[in-house]
Amino acid sequence: MSESQPLSASTTPSLLDRLAAIVGEDNCLSRPEELYTYGCDGLTLGSHAPSAVVLPADRDQVVAVVAACRKFERSFVPRGAGTGLSGGAVPMDGAVVIGLSRMVKIVEIDAENRIAVVQPGVVNAHLSEAIAHMGLFYAPDPSSQQACTIGGNVAENSGGPHTLKYGTTTNHVLSVEMVLPDASVVRLGSAAGFAPGYDLVGAVVGSEGTLGIVTEVTVRLVEIPEAVETMLAIFDDVSDACRLVGGIIRSGMVPAALEVVDRRTIRAVEASVYAAGLPTDAGAVLIIELDGAACEMQGLTDRIRELAAREGVRELRVARDAEERALFWRARKGAFGAMGRLAPDLYVHDAVVPRASLPEVLEEICAIGDRYHLTLSNVFHAGDGNLHPNISFDRRNSEELARVVAAGREMLELCVRVGGVLTGEHGVGMEKRDYMGLLFTPEDLEAMRKLRDAFNPDGICNPGKVIPMTRACTEANPRARGYDEVPL
Amino acid sequence: MGVSKNSSCLEALRAVVGDGAFALEPARVVAGGRLVTEVAPKNAEELSACLRALTAEGEAVLVEGAGTQMNYGNPVEGAATLLSCRHLSGVVEFDSADGVIQAGAGTPLRELAKVVATEGWLLPLDPPDRGGSLGGTLATAVSGPRERGLGPVRDAVLGLDTVLASGDRARCGARVVKNVTGYDMAKLYVGSLGTLGVIEKAWLRLKPVPASCRVVELEVPRTEGAFELALAAARRGSARGVGLRAGDANSLEGPGGSLRLVAEFAGEAPATEADAGWLLRGRTACAPAEGGMDAVRDLQGRPLPGGLRARVHVLPLRLAEAWQCLEGPGVELLAYPEPAVLHARFVPRSDGAEDFVWLDEVLGRLDAMRHSLGAEVVIDELPEAAPGDHDVFWGAANLGLMRALKDRFDPSRILNPGRFAGRI
Numbered sequence: 001m002s003e004s005q006p007l008s009a010s011t012t013p014s015l016l017d018r019l020a021a022i023v024g025e026d027n028c029l030s031r032p033e034e035l036y037t038y039g040c041d042g043l044t045l046g047s048h049a050p051s052a053v054v055l056p057a058d059r060d061q062v063v064a065v066v067a068a069c070r071k072f073e074r075s076f077v078p079r080g081a082g083t084g085l086s087g088g089a090v091p092m093d094g095a096v097v098i099g100l101s102r103m104v105k106i107v108e109i110d111a112e113n114r115i116a117v118v119q120p121g122v123v124n125a126h127l128s129e130a131i132a133h134m135g136l137f138y139a140p141d142p143s144s145q146q147a148c149t150i151g152g153n154v155a156e157n158s159g160g161p162h163t164l165k166y167g168t169t170t171n172h173v174l175s176v177e178m179v180l181p182d183a184s185v186v187r188l189g190s191a192a193g194f195a196p197g198y199d200l201v202g203a204v205v206g207s208e209g210t211l212g213i214v215t216e217v218t219v220r221l222v223e224i225p226e227a228v229e230t231m232l233a234i235f236d237d238v239s240d241a242c243r244l245v246g247g248i249i250r251s252g253m254v255p256a257a258l259e260v261v262d263r264r265t266i267r268a269v270e271a272s273v274y275a276a277g278l279p280t281d282a283g284a285v286l287i288i289e290l291d292g293a294a295c296e297m298q299g300l301t302d303r304i305r306e307l308a309a310r311e312g313v314r315e316l317r318v319a320r321d322a323e324e325r326a327l328f329w330r331a332r333k334g335a336f337g338a339m340g341r342l343a344p345d346l347y348v349h350d351a352v353v354p355r356a357s358l359p360e361v362l363e364e365i366c367a368i369g370d371r372y373h374l375t376l377s378n379v380f381h382a383g384d385g386n387l388h389p390n391i392s393f394d395r396r397n398s399e400e401l402a403r404v405v406a407a408g409r410e411m412l413e414l415c416v417r418v419g420g421v422l423t424g425e426h427g428v429g430m431e432k433r434d435y436m437g438l439l440f441t442p443e444d445l446e447a448m449r450k451l452r453d454a455f456n457p458d459g460i461c462n463p464g465k466v467i468p469m470t471r472a473c474t475e476a477n478p479r480a481r482g483y484d485e486v487p488l
Numbered sequence: 489m490g491v492s493k494n495s496s497c498l499e500a501l502r503a504v505v506g507d508g509a510f511a512l513e514p515a516r517v518v519a520g521g522r523l524v525t526e527v528a529p530k531n532a533e534e535l536s537a538c539l540r541a542l543t544a545e546g547e548a549v550l551v552e553g554a555g556t557q558m559n560y561g562n563p564v565e566g567a568a569t570l571l572s573c574r575h576l577s578g579v580v581e582f583d584s585a586d587g588v589i590q591a592g593a594g595t596p597l598r599e600l601a602k603v604v605a606t607e608g609w610l611l612p613l614d615p616p617d618r619g620g621s622l623g624g625t626l627a628t629a630v631s632g633p634r635e636r637g638l639g640p641v642r643d644a645v646l647g648l649d650t651v652l653a654s655g656d657r658a659r660c661g662a663r664v665v666k667n668v669t670g671y672d673m674a675k676l677y678v679g680s681l682g683t684l685g686v687i688e689k690a691w692l693r694l695k696p697v698p699a700s701c702r703v704v705e706l707e708v709p710r711t712e713g714a715f716e717l718a719l720a721a722a723r724r725g726s727a728r729g730v731g732l733r734a735g736d737a738n739s740l741e742g743p744g745g746s747l748r749l750v751a752e753f754a755g756e757a758p759a760t761e762a763d764a765g766w767l768l769r770g771r772t773a774c775a776p777a778e779g780g781m782d783a784v785r786d787l788q789g790r791p792l793p794g795g796l797r798a799r800v801h802v803l804p805l806r807l808a809e810a811w812q813c814l815e816g817p818g819v820e821l822l823a824y825p826e827p828a829v830l831h832a833r834f835v836p837r838s839d840g841a842e843d844f845v846w847l848d849e850v851l852g853r854l855d856a857m858r859h860s861l862g863a864e865v866v867i868d869e870l871p872e873a874a875p876g877d878h879d880v881f882w883g884a885a886n887l888g889l890m891r892a893l894k895d896r897f898d899p900s901r902i903l904n905p906g907r908f909a910g911r912i
Contacts, residue, residue, distance in 0.1 A: 113803045114826075157668045170672065171643060186886050193640075193827045194801040194864050196881035197890050197909035198684070202642060202675025206668050223723065250585055252608060252696030293725050295758040352664040356585040384666040385586075424666040432669075439669060440659070447650075447658035447685075448671045450896035454889060466670060 015072040019054050019096070022064040027102070029053040038097045041084040042144075043431055044345055044395060045405070050077070050091035055099045059179065059215040062098065066213065067183040069096050070460060077462045078209040080120065080152025083144040085348050086429030088155060088208045092464035098213060100151050106130055107216065114221045115174060115191055120151020120214050124158075127219075136221040139166035142425070143333060154214050157206030159425040161257040161332065164383035165291070166222065168425070170205040177216035178204065181461040191218050203451060208427050210462045211455035225291035228256070229301055230319040232328045233308050238262050238284035238378070242358035244311040245286065245382040249355055251307060253300060257289040258383030265335050265377040265390075272341055274334025276327050282314065286382065287332055335379040336390070342375055343392035347404050351412055353420035355385040361418060365389050365411050372407040374400075386424035387415070412438060428466045436468050494524050494568055497547045501527045501569075504537040508575075516570065519907065520563020521550045528572040532649065532657060532688045538571065539686065539902075540655030548902045551682040553594060553624025556617050559791070559869055560628055561681050562880055565906035573623050576688055579603055581663075587694040588646060588663050593623025593687045609694035612638040616789025623687040629679030630799075630868070632785040633824050637728030637754060638695065640827075642678045647691035650677055652684075653898040663691045676893070683908045684897040698728075698754035702764040703780040706749045706771055707735045714747040715808040717767075719825040724763040726755035731784035732823040748774075752781040788822055788831050796847060797869040798854055800830040806861045813857035818846075836871065844875055851878070858882060881909035 020028040029035060030052045039047035051074065056062045069076045076096045079089040091097050103119035106127065110116070111134045118127060124145040128137040141160035142148055148158070154176065159168040166172075175189035189201035204211055235241045238260065245258050261269070262284045270280050278285055290300050301318065308316050319325040339346050353361045362378065365387065369376030375392040389411055393404050412422055412432070416439050422432050436445060448467050452459075501509035509527040516523045527549075529535040542549055548567040552558065554574065577594035584607035591600055597620050601611040614632040615625050626648075629641040638644075647661030660673035677685055708714040714732060722730040735746035751767055753760040777783055791797075802810050807828045811821055820833040832854075837846040858865045867880035884890070887910040894901070894912045906912075 110803075112805050115803075157672065159666060163666060167643065168666065168668075170675075171639075180889075186889065188886060190801070190864055192801040192803055192862070192864050194829075194866075196864060196866060196884040197886065197912075198680055198893060199642060199675045199678065200886060200889060202672055202678075206672045225725070246585060249587060252699070254696065292756075293759040293762055295762050296756040299756060299758060352662075352666050354583060354586045354588070354664060356583065381666070385664055386666050419663050421662045421664055421667045421669040423669050424664070425668055427668050428670060436670060439662070441657075443656040444659050445670075446656065447652065447660070447673060447897075451671050451673065451676065451893065454892035454896055457892075 015068060015074060016052060018068045018072075019052055019065060022061055022068065023054045023056050027055040027057070038079065038082070038091065038099070041079070041082045041087060041089040042348075043085050043087040043090070043429065045087075045347065045401070045431070048090050048092055050097040051094040053097040053099055055102050057102050059177065059185065062179045062213055062215055063183050063185060065096070065098055066179055066181065070181070070183060075460045075463045078151070078155065078213045080149035080155070081123070081144075081147045083148040084152060084156060084429065085350065085426040086423065086431040088427050088429035088462075088465060090430055092430065095463065100149065100213075103151075103215065109134070111136060111221070113191070115218055116221055117216060117218050118150050119216060120149060120154070122150050124148050124150055124153060131221060132224070135224050137224050138219060139172055139222045140169045143336065150217055150219070151214050154205050154217055155207065155209045156425070156427045159381070159384070159386070161259050161381060162289075163381065163425075164258060165254050165256045170202060172220045173201055173205050173217060174220055175218040176201055176204060176214045178212045178214050180212045181456045181458070189218070206427070208429060208462065208466050210452055210465050212461060227292065227294035227297050228325065229290045229297045230325040230328050231288040231301070231304060232317040232319075233286040233288060233313045234279060234282045234315040234317070235286065235312070236283045236314055238362060239359040240311045240313070241284040241286040242362060242382060244308055244313070245358065246356050247307045247311065248288070248304065249383070251303065253303065255288055255383065256291045257287060258381070259287040259332050260378070260380055260382040261285050261287070261331055261335060262378040265339070265379045266331065268338040268341055268377065269331050269334055272334065272338035274330050274338050276331040278331055285331065287328055332379065339377065339390060339392055343394055345393050345395045347391040347393060347408065348426070349387070349389045349391065349408055349411060350423045350426040351387050351415040351420055352424035353385045353387065353415050353418050355383070357418045358382060358385060361387070361414065361420075364414055368407050368410050368414070372403045374403060374407055381424070384424060385420070409435065430465055433464070433466060434468055493545070493547070497542070497545045497569060498525045500541040500545055501525065501538055504541055505529055505534050508534065512570070518552075518570065519550055519558045519561065521567040523550060523568055523570045525569040526572060527569060528575050530575045532576075532651065535576065535651045535686060535688055536655045536657055539651055539653055542569065542902050543653050543655065543900050546900055546902070548905050551627075551686055551904055553621030553627070554596060554619060556619045557624055557628050560630075561907040562911055563906065564904055565911070567905065571686070573621065573686065576623070580689055582607070583663070584609065587696070588665070588691060589694060590663065590689055590691045591622055592689045593621060595622045597622060597625055604694050605697065608697050610697045612644045612693070612695045613641060614638055614785060615641070616785055622690060626678050626687055626690060627680065627682045632788060633731045633781055634729035634752070634785070635824070636722050636730065636826055642675055644692050645674045645678055645690055646693050648674045648677055649688045649690070650685035651688055653900060653902050657688070658685065661691065665693055681908045682904045683894060683912055684903070686903065700757035700760045701752065701754045702760040703776055704751045704753070704764050704767050705774050705776045706767070707746045707774050708749050709746045714749065715811070715823075715825065718749050718823070719804055719807075721749070721751045721767050722825040724753065724766065726753040726759040726763045728752045728754040729781050729784070730825050731781065732825070733784070733787065734821065750777075750781060750784050784822065792833050792835070792869055794836045794871050795869070796834040796850055796867065796871065798832045798834070799866045799868050800832065800854075800857070801864040802828050802830065802861050804828040806863070810857060810861055810863060813861070814853060844871070847871065847874055879909070879911060884909035
């Protein structure tokens with residue numbers, strides 16, 4: 001993948017000067033070593049340095065930055081914490097990165113109406129921490145919640161382990177303030193939960209920063225459940241763990257989380273600082289978390305026990321206290337960190353399949369990994385059918401990198417074949433843009449293009465993401481093609 | 489619209505669907521449209537061919553599911569053809585292990601609910617109009633009293649097969665329960681009153697039938713915090729729906745009156761028992777009205793010929809104020825505490841068909857309340873003969889973006905033109 005030339009002060013004095021005048025010298029980055037950090041996000045398969053990075057302090061600065069980029073015909077890309085895993089924040093074609101990390105204000109907490117208004121740079125976990133004493137929390141909890149921002153979550157429609165019961169970001173966003181690519185400001189949706197007209201908030205959540213830049217978000221808050229019960233079901237075979245997931249879904253129970261950690265991940269975790277005391281000869285563990293009223297926990301736990309026994313569970317541990325609960329989760333949450341022991345790089349793949357097909361699909365995914373001689377481990381949101389085959393590799397080995405990419409594609413083809421989709425929570429970004437044809441017809445994609453064009457008609461905002469750029473499309477839209485060619 | 493144009497349109501549709509297109513004699517007057525032609529495609533291919541032909545003719549259509557909500561929305565502009573989705577009916581696939589189902593837009597909602605119930609699943613769609621079709625329910629996206637527990641209509645939809653005005657078939661989403669592959673297009677179609685595309689079939693996410701369901705009905709004096717109690721009840725873990733209406737104990741409403749609170753708790757038996765017990769602590773339940781929460785839902789949806797029905801969305805803590813703003817003689821109110829919605833029925837107060845003084849007064853009150861409380865207002869039903877030019881979706885913002893969408897999805901404006909917010 002090519003490295004775009006950064007804008008240097010000598011070639012782009014006007015735009016750089018303008019950007020620096022808007023956000024201040026300290027918040028306008030243009031030195032190559034500064035720009036390098038912004039060349040990719042959590043997807044490290046490739047890097048594209050931006051031409052400049054600006055860190056606006058408020059909405060008005062975002063408006064001014066967008067207007068300046070527009071005037072100088074330079075595309076721009078919004079960025080939260082850069083934890084995304086599909087390259088959504090990667091600046092293609094020498095775009096200017098607009099980092100929202102300084103917009104970290106929790107503007108309002110209205111506990112009685114169960115809503116909060118936040119700026120996009122607020123870290124996901126910080127919101128829940130700020131409202132915990134009110135007995136409330138913000139439900140979407142991506143694994144990166146200690147770092148990722150709510151603005152980024154809106155862009156990606158982020159989920160997390162507790163999506164099964166609480167839904168994803170789209171179920172929790174009531175309204176957004178947004179700077180459109182023409183530098184106008186709109187407020188979409190309503191704190192009352194209904195706004196007349198098209199569901200524009202629904203369209204914006206998950207649009208991966210291609211429709212504009214969200215500068216304020218009104219979210220719904222949820223009451224912290226009275227009781228939580230966390231169990232760890234240990235299996236000899238990962239297929240049995242998946243079958244228990246199916247059994248629980250079929251039984252009518254809706255646990256807060258159903259997470260599978262496979263054998264290879266267990267071993268990596270147990271050899272790391274995240275060790276949780278899991279048996280390293282186990283085929284898989286399934287974390288089952290129930291929450292709700294204290295009075296219903298015993299009955300639910302008993303039913304889980306019964307179902308687990310039916311699937312041949314080796315051992316079912318029930319967390320005795322918060323400390324043990326945290327220990328169970330450590331295996332899950334520390335998995336990605338632990339995999340750092342296996343290889344320098346980790347490709348966290350993401351796909352969804354019908355839950356009933358999990359055992360068979362997982363088997364085939366492992367076979368694909370073997371066929372490509374890759375180190376594959378699985379840790380995933382089984383309750384949603386959301387797989388995360390993780391491939392450990394070394395990106396300096398181009399031959400291995402090619403195998404990673406080829407195996408990744410084959411896994412997606414498999415998932416689509418059984419009725420699944422390309423991504424459950426990481427987004428399409430640039431990673432899967434060119435795989436969209438596996439799932440969608442040209443007509444399907446054209447409908448998406450209509451939506452994008454209504455907001456972002458000339459493609460100046462986060463170009464090159466989500467929708468494949470067909471030749472016809474590029475020809476019809478020369479400005480989108482030409483942003484990287486316009487001298488500043 | 490000239491006769492020759494209509495007949496050429498009918499011919500074009502007949503070429504596509506044969507007897508599935510026919511002249512309406514006499515013309516049907518529906519949703520403000522005078523319809524002289526009807527076409528009822530039997531499958532996606534026919535629907536696609538019909539829309540392609542209609543676009544070629546520049547002929548606007550009124551799209552219909554079961555035809556039960558044709559009074560909802562603004563009058564259609566210049567449509568002489570009715571496009572009925574009733575034949576796009578039936579379950580396509582039901583995966584009872586995974587709790588998902590795909591069905592045609594014309595499938596009656598009641599039938600769908602029965603099919604999923606046979607396997608222990610619950611259709612999470614509970615609109616006030618139970619006689620509707622799946623497509624119509626999604627296109628109108630009006631929730632009933634169980635939205636608290638079942639979620640809004642949009643959350644039930646996993647994927648849609650739509651046909652655009654051009655005849656292009658566009659699919660979005662899929663059968664899986666979690667998905668961010670591409671834009672969340674289904675959000676655009678749901679609740680758009682058929683103005684962006686015609687829903688052909690949909691994948692829905694089902695909910696398990698709860699192990700236990702408890703309904704509690706109480707008369708609560710307003711001086712004793714009926715609204716606060718209703719909100720607290722709606723925030724109990726197993727609450728599926730809570731409704732408040734004028735009490736039976738007194739015919740006159742007012743600060744001294746009482747309200748009837750109906751609460752439905754659904755889930756695991758210990759939780760529903762505990763929540764019902766919590767609500768009844770120190771209070772006496774009244775004999776439940778027949779139908780429980782279903783009766784509340786039916787009350788919300790009951791038509792009011794000649795009158796006005798309005799839906800008011802506010803923040804939960806503003807609900808009591810909204811109620812106070814609107815109550816009075818000839819007004820029937822029904823409130824849901826969370827998400828907070830007030831349904832108001834204004835009974836016409838004059839025998840003279842031409843006398844709409846009452847209507848002006850009602851509209852004025854609604855408007856004043858909208859501004860003072862920051863509420864969102866939709867008129868669900870307006871007297872047919874009402875004078876004036878009322879957009880029933882009040883105060884729709886961002887019309888520029890909405891029109892930009894309409895222009896791209898339906899550039900010739902043939903799909904339900906004028907019916908939606910801003911008369912899109």
